Amino acid sequence: MQRWGWFLTASLLLGVSAGAQQGPAKSAQPAAVQPVSATPGIAVAPQSVPRTPVSIDQVVDQIIEREHGLMTFLKNRTPLVETYLQNLTPDQKMGAVPKEDHYFLGRLDMSDIIDRRDYLAKQTSFQQSLMGGVTKLFRIQYQPMGFSWMVFVDRQNFDRNHYDFHYVHREFLGEVRTLVFEVTPKKNAGTGLFQGQIWVEDQDYNIVRLNGTYVPRPKNAFYFHMDSWRLNLVPGYWIPSYIYSEEGDFSYGSKDKQAFKAQSRIWGYDVMKDSRDDELTDLKVEAVKDESAVAQDLSPLEAQRAWQQQAEDNVVERLQRAALLAPSGDVDKVLQVRARVMVTYPLETFSVGNTIVISRGLLDTLPDEASLAAVLCHELAHIVLGHNLGSKFAFNDRMLFSDESTYQNFGFRHNPDEEAAADAKAVELLKNSPYAQxxxxxxxxxxxxxxxxxMLSALLTAHLGNNLSDSKGQITRLSALMGSAPTLDESKLDQIAALPLGGRIKLDPWGDHVEMIKAAAVSYTSVRDKMPFEVTPFFPRLTRLGSGAATTAENAPAQDGNATK
Structure with a gap:
């Protein structure tokens, strides 16, 4: 990836990197030592010396025990879950391309009965089913709960009475060696049971991946096929983090023309769950003396700036507590203009005081440094022109609302005149920058x-800032730059106008820190490889917490077998 050198761009990326480095320390523990959680208040799973299982049955017993242990560990957690879905249509040149999209964002209650509380007002009511039924017009109605369901294999009935387990083989997922099992429901065991494969790490037998669907299919509804991944984010547990779903068949003669791809991401597990009272236990107050030459009240202009700064700080802190904003890095403390990452899909930017906020989805899809500079420059122009918004949020009582109502209580949209002025100023700044050519x-x-x-109205719907386009999909942000751009030709392999979602930013689901993805360059062999703004599957490289390499012992079953009782 080309180095991004412009000062605003550098501030963003350094802030992202520094924020990621502030996560919990991850040091390897000897096998016989009980680990201590890096996060206060977290009870970690007891670790034991790796042992060779005597039989497949013992391995299955351990898998079931660890899965129920994970449910218990997470039952008081309420992470955010975000789902972005694209309905697909066949295109002779580009393959299956988006024809419309849907977006869901909510807080997932992982107690005994999984439930959701949605951030978007139009989603406040839905059934707790894996998928909505078919309306009288035979239009698929997606239910957000369906994309949240596969965080566990089976919340209620994951045991030998309901399932058969068949060991398949060993397989490495990244640095983690796993055992692969086929899991199928027993005959007449009930409805809505998992059917597919699970991948189990070979030290403590935690499930790290599950792939399949639920059966049997209910009347007038469907169960999606899903691929669910977990990450080792806290000692002893693998935390549900990513879910990919895909349906549809465009092969010749197929009658299945309903097709979609969807990504679900889960994060914010640690937000406001662990007590921070311990931060006060070592509080030491020392005598403080004002060393300034002349101690005096602030001037009117200084007071106005301080008031706006208080509003800015309140908003940034509240967005972070709602798990919508990634934690900051050290660079943000010294820059006049701060850049922060909003960890959601929709493409948007906005500014509050001197803080520029840019969404993860926008960062993911921008093709290069110059494009990022242009996006940031629009918000910088608002700051330069004094288009300050949100000073009313200096009153702290305005921060007293539920996380789920954040979008109803915050808004940082400029009027059309200010947007036009910011565009003109941004173009002026860019023409005098290293990116002019x-x-x-x-x-x-x-x-x-x-x-x-x-086709991407949900992705283009900003929830806190101004939209990049109008209701007809026409670009309204920095549209003057389109006049000097090359002709868009999707058939040219060397013309990469935009990237797929997920191409740049990696989010830590436990602590919400973000970092840049360090992926090797991949050659395009077909125009279908470009996939601008599209959803793709997840394939994270799994690693153990505190481990730089896979060093597991030989403790897999010696031969294939069945475990059924």
Missing amino acids: KLGSAGLYLKQLQARGL
């Missing part, structure tokens, strides 16, 4: 976005 890529990105605007 590289703005064609930014314009090309906007052209690609406009070409798919009508």
Whole structure:
């Protein structure tokens, strides 16, 4: 990846990197030592010396025990779950492409009965089913709970009375060696039971991946096929983090024309769950003396700036507590203009005081440094022009609302005149920047976005800032850059106007820190490989907490077998 050198861009990336480095320390523990949680208040799973199982049955017993242990560990957690879905249609040149999209964001209650509380007002009511039924017009109605369900194999009935287990083989997932089992419901065991494969790490037999669906299918509804991944984020537990779902068949002669791809991400497990009272236990107050030359009240201008700064700090802190904003890095403390990452899919930016906020989805899809510079420059222009919003949030009582109502209580949208002025100022700043001769890529990105605007209305719906396009999908942000951009030609392999979602930013689901993905460059062999703004499967490289390499003992079953009782 090309180094991003512009000062605002550098501040963003350094802030992201520094924020990621502030996560819990991850030091390896000897096998016989009981680990201590890096996060106060977390009870960790007891660790034991790796042992060779005597039989497949003993392995299965341990798998079931660890899965129920995970349910108990997470039952008081309420992470955020975000689902972005694209319905697909066949295109002769580009393959299956999006024709419309849907977006869900809510807080997942992982207690005995899994439930959701949604952030978006239109989603406040839905059935707790894996998928909505078919309406009288035979239009699929997606239910957000369906995409949240596969955090566990089976919340109620994961045991030998309901399932048969068949050992398949060993397989490495990243640095973690796993045992793969086929899991099938017993005859007449009930409805809505998991059917598929599970991958189990070979030290403590925690499930790290599950892939399949639920059977039998209920009347007038469907169960999705899903691929669910977990990460070793706290000692002894593998935490549900990613869920990918895909349906549809466009092969010749197929009658299945309903197709979609969907990503679900889960994060915010640690938000406001562990007591912070311990921060006060070592509080030491020393005598403080004002060393300034002349101690005096602030001037009117200084007071106004301090008031706006208080509002800015209140908003940033509240967004972070709602798990919508990634923690900051050290660089943010010294910059006049702060850049923060909003960890959601929809493409948006906004500014509060001197803080510029840019969404993860927008960062993911921008093709290069010049495009990022253009996006940030629009918000910088608002700051330079004094278009301050949100000073009313200096009153702390305005922060007293539920996380789920964040979007109803916050809004940082500028009027059309201010947006036009910011665009003009941004173009002026860019023409005097190192990117003056590289703005064609930014314009090309906007052209690609406009070409798919009508099909991606959910992705283009900003929830706190201004939209990048109008209701017809026409780009309204920095549209002047499109005039000097090359002609958009999706058939050209060397023209990468926009990237797929998930291409740049990696989010830690436990502590919400973000970092840049360090992926090797991949050659394109077909125009279908480009997938601008599209959803793709998850394939994280699994590692053990505190381990730099896979060092597991030989403790897998010696031969294939069945475990049924």
